[in-house]
Amino acid sequence: MSDAAPSAPAAYADDAYAVVIPTLGRPSLTACLRALARSGGPRPVRLVLVDDRPDAAVAELAAAVPEQLRALTTVVRGGARGPAAARNAGWRAAGGVPWIVFLDDDVVPSASWGEDLALDLAGAAYRTGAVTARIDVPLPPDRRPTDWERNTAGLATARWITADMAYRRAALEAVGGFDERFRRAFREDAELALRILAAGWTVTAGCRRTTHPVRPAGRWVSVRLQAGNADDVLMTRLHGRTWWRRAGAPRGRLPRHLAVTGAAVTGLACAALGRRRAAAACAGLWLAGTAEFALARTVPGPRTRDEVATMALTSVAIPPAAVWHWLRGQLVHRGALPVTVPGPGEPPRHPRARDWERVPS
Incomplete structure (x- = not known):
């Protein structure tokens, strides 16, 4: 594990992906990383943790990374400028990996997450800029949910939530990534998706599932x-x-x-x-x-x-x-x-894209 991006290999497979997780060092990060390590299917080629605390401590995050993921892991500094800036730092540090999968540090990927993600990426056409996930928010089975629990449950129906969102690197580069004026974890995901769509890319629904527990709140x-x-x-x-x-x-x-x-x-x-x-x-x-x-x-x-x-x-x-x-x-x-936006129009055509994949703007 290092606190700087490793040198990029010459080439990646079309469905290769990196996972980017901005974090404030919350205890939930451990559960997220353990679930990611246990998940079946292809591994990420890189895992980038973005420590967004003012007093970032790489050693603390290193202890949370399971052994299976340590060789893939890079820690970068977020500068305490919010999740949008942290995600930008993360995907730019991931090298030339074709897909960037953003996860929040308080989610738990399913046991089949890696396999389902592979299917999501394999089904992406050349103009697919992003693939969403299905977010599950567990609520108490024995009583009505509180106001805060209902608020969190709204994440399950949010259209482009970056709690688990796969973006094509070329799409991120085309629109410049997240708008860093959004300093909270709110609207920065929808704002990016609107620019992606306006630039001629599409956003499709994936099949992988991720659980977003309700955090304690005052x-x-x-x-x-x-x-x-x-x-x-x-x-x-x-x-x-x-x-x-x-x-x-x-x-x-x-x-x-x-x-x-x-x-x-x-x-x-x-x-x-x-x-x-x-x-x-x-x-x-x-x-x-x-x-x-x-x-x-x-x-x-x-x-x-x-x-x-x-x-x-x-x-x-x-x-x-x-x-x-x-x-x-x-x-x-x-x-x-x-x-x-650089468009609207056709996104860059993949050299191996088939003619039937071309959809008129």
């Missing part, structure tokens, strides 16, 4: 997640207002959060000006909107005392947090320009 995790509203602003700047539909992304409740927060701010202003009736009316609107939000989140859940308390508290905090991050995004990304 009471206020749903409030912290509202930072993603700033990323949604950047997505709109880059890809226009229709990106939601094209990416299959849910629109969320931002319009309602704006209304509820607006009622609260207006009510406070009216109270400060001595307009009691107007203040009371705004307070009523805020209370109704907050109660509706809390109820919508509580009813599908287990309704335990702790869950009900969490829903009540966070339903008060989420709307202003969402609005704050949306406004911050409007300011920070005000100069972002629409993306330009």
Whole structure:
């Protein structure tokens, strides 16, 4: 194992792949790597771990790598700039391997993952830029899932999630990889896929399966997640207002959060000006909107005392947090320009591509 990319061999097979895993050194990395080592089928030709901690320690990650994978493993520094930048560092350090498979450090590949991946890559046409995986999120069998568990379960239906995503290196090179302005694990995957499609590549569904367990999270995790509203602003700047539909992304409740927060701010202003009736009316609107939000989140859940308390508290905090991050995004990304892609058109033709594989643009 080394902390620099090994020298690249002269050539690789068309279906050769490297695995890139950005990590913050979480304990879940060990389970991910052990599952990868146990998986049947062709091995990756390289495994690149991107240590994205500010105080990256190669020795710590080395201890997590199973013996079967150590000769293939390279550790690179991510620079603590977020998952998009870490993935870019990883695939660029992988050398000239034709396929790059991105995994998160908290997923568990299935026992047949390697064999299924080989089938996914073998079935890729020359213009296939990426192949998705099937993500399983295990939920408690004996009770209703909590709000956080339901949130995580949404990963199972996310269209282009990089928890397990295979990209053709040529496609990554054609569009420049991930946009490093996305500093969180949110929207950077959809943004890249939209550029891949716009450049003339296709994204196909694979058959391999990967489990994404629900990580433990504190009471206020749903409030912290509202930072993603700033990323949604950047997505709109880059890809226009229709990106939601094209990416299959849910629109969320931002319009309602704006209304509820607006009622609260207006009510406070009216109270400060001595307009009691107007203040009371705004307070009523805020209370109704907050109660509706809390109820919508509580009813599908287990309704335990702790869950009900969490829903009540966070339903008060989420709307202003969402609005704050949306406004911050409007300011920070005000100069972002629409993306330009090398196309649309045909991706580079593989020298052995068959004529029937050519599909008109």
